[in-house]
Amino acid sequence: MTEPTDTAIRVRGLRKSYAGVPAVDGLDLDVRTGEVFALLGPNGAGKTTTVEILEGYRHRDAGDVSVLGHDPQSAGAGWRKRIGIVLQSSGGHDEITVEELVGHFAGYYPGARDPDEVIAAVGLDEKRRTRARHLSGGQRRRLDVALGILGHPALLFLDEPTTGFDPEARREFWALITSLADGGTTIILTTHYLDEAEHLADRLGVITAGRIVALDTPDRLGGRDQDQAIVGWTEDGVPRTARTSEPTALVAELSARLGAEVPALTVTRPTLEDVYLRLIDGAATTASAHPSPSTARSTIQPADPQEPVPS
Numbered sequence: 131m132t133e134p135t136d137t138a139i140r141v142r143g144l145r146k147s148y149a150g151v152p153a154v155d156g157l158d159l160d161v162r163t164g165e166v167f168a169l170l171g172p173n174g175a176g177k178t179t180t181v182e183i184l185e186g187y188r189h190r191d192a193g194d195v196s197v198l199g200h201d202p203q204s205a206g207a208g209w210r211k212r213i214g215i216v217l218q219s220s221g222g223h224d225e226i227t228v229e230e231l232v233g234h235f236a237g238y239y240p241g242a243r244d245p246d247e248v249i250a251a252v253g254l255d256e257k258r259r260t261r262a263r264h265l266s267g268g269q270r271r272r273l274d275v276a277l278g279i280l281g282h283p284a285l286l287f288l289d290e291p292t293t294g295f296d297p298e299a300r301r302e303f304w305a306l307i308t309s310l311a312d313g314g315t316t317i318i319l320t321t322h323y324l325d326e327a328e329h330l331a332d333r334l335g336v337i338t339a340g341r342i343v344a345l346d347t348p349d350r351l352g353g354r355d356q357d358q359a360i361v362g363w364t365e366d367g368v369p370r371t372a373r374t375s376e377p378t379a380l381v382a383e384l385s386a387r388l389g390a391e392v393p394a395l396t397v398t399r400p401t402l403e404d405v406y407l408r409l410i411d412g413a414a415t416t417a418s419a420h421p422s423p424s425t426a427r428s429t430i431q432p433a434d435p436q437e438p439v440p441s
């Protein structure tokens with residue numbers, strides 16, 4: 131297969147079941163080279179299963195998958211070196227210091243980034259001589275990211291990267307991700323933080339029950355840009371609100387009626403979280419109105435333990 135330059139990931143009809151219960155149920159996805167793409171969805175929606183198939187860590191039951199022009203199921207070591215992975219939880223190497231670990235992993239990649247620069251970039255300079263087991267949860271995640279970006283990956287997977295970060299650490303981490311994206315790295319992000327997705331992602335895909343139910347830019351997802359605005363103000367001492375698709379006209383009318391400064395005026399639009407929750411609710415309602423055989427099966431069949439990971 132020749133490698134397309136504008137498409138980093140192409141997925142068609144992806145399916146994966148555990149003990150007959152679908153986790154990914156006919157998923158299509160295109161991720162463009164150089165974009166930051168966020169996968170959102172409730173617990174158990176199929177995000178990790180999808181991402182692990184893309185990473186080559188899990189075998190699919192059906193569908194076509196191309197990642198950087200190769201099928202992850204059969205791609206070789208050269209392909210793997212072009213992929214950076216930061217898993218949801220990491221561990222191990224507890225007795226090794228940050229600089230030893232980063233220096234050691236740098237040896238795996240021809241033309242690796244300078245370990246000192248990577249340690250500085252993830253904000254671990256002050257902890258470089260600290261053993262991994264003495265790092266805080268957030269610092270450990272930064273170390274994971276350091277290991278993930280050492281090899282200049284063309285494609286970086288970040289699975290819930292800022293869980294446990296304090297607000298300042300999250301902002302710093304976002305800046306790091308933005309700088310990687312500016313440098314041309316394609317990034318696949320799974321997160322439960324809507325503000326993180328909105329801040330970082332060029333496009334978002336929402337997965338429920340193993341399918342993409344919405345896919346767009348953060349400001350257009352689920353018709354968000356078409357949503358009515360909510361105008362709030364106080365009149366005769368009473369708080370009032372109105373929904374309108376023409377907030378400017380309403381504000382002008384209020385201003386003409388109540389004076390130049392309309393008391394307690396606010397104009398708001400649905401947040402990404404509002405839209406996301408609406409999409410999830412809508413998908414759940416549709417699923418319960420039309421129960422599929424797979425939904426019925428899931429109540430009676432236990433799931434398999436995790437498959438062995440191919441080397």
Ligand SMILES: Nc1ncnc2c1ncn2[C@@H]1O[C@H](COP(=O)(O)OP(=O)(O)OP(=O)(O)O)[C@@H](O)[C@H]1O
Nearest residue numbers: 148153172173174175176177178179433434435436
């Ligand atoms: N190894 C496994 N064996 C059996 N069932 C599994 C396995 N991995 C995932 N599942 C099931 O597949 C479904 C999708 O799980 P997955 O981990 O892909 O969801 P997710 O969207 O990543 O969830 P979360 O947000 O909680 O991480 C769930 O119902 C889960 O229980």
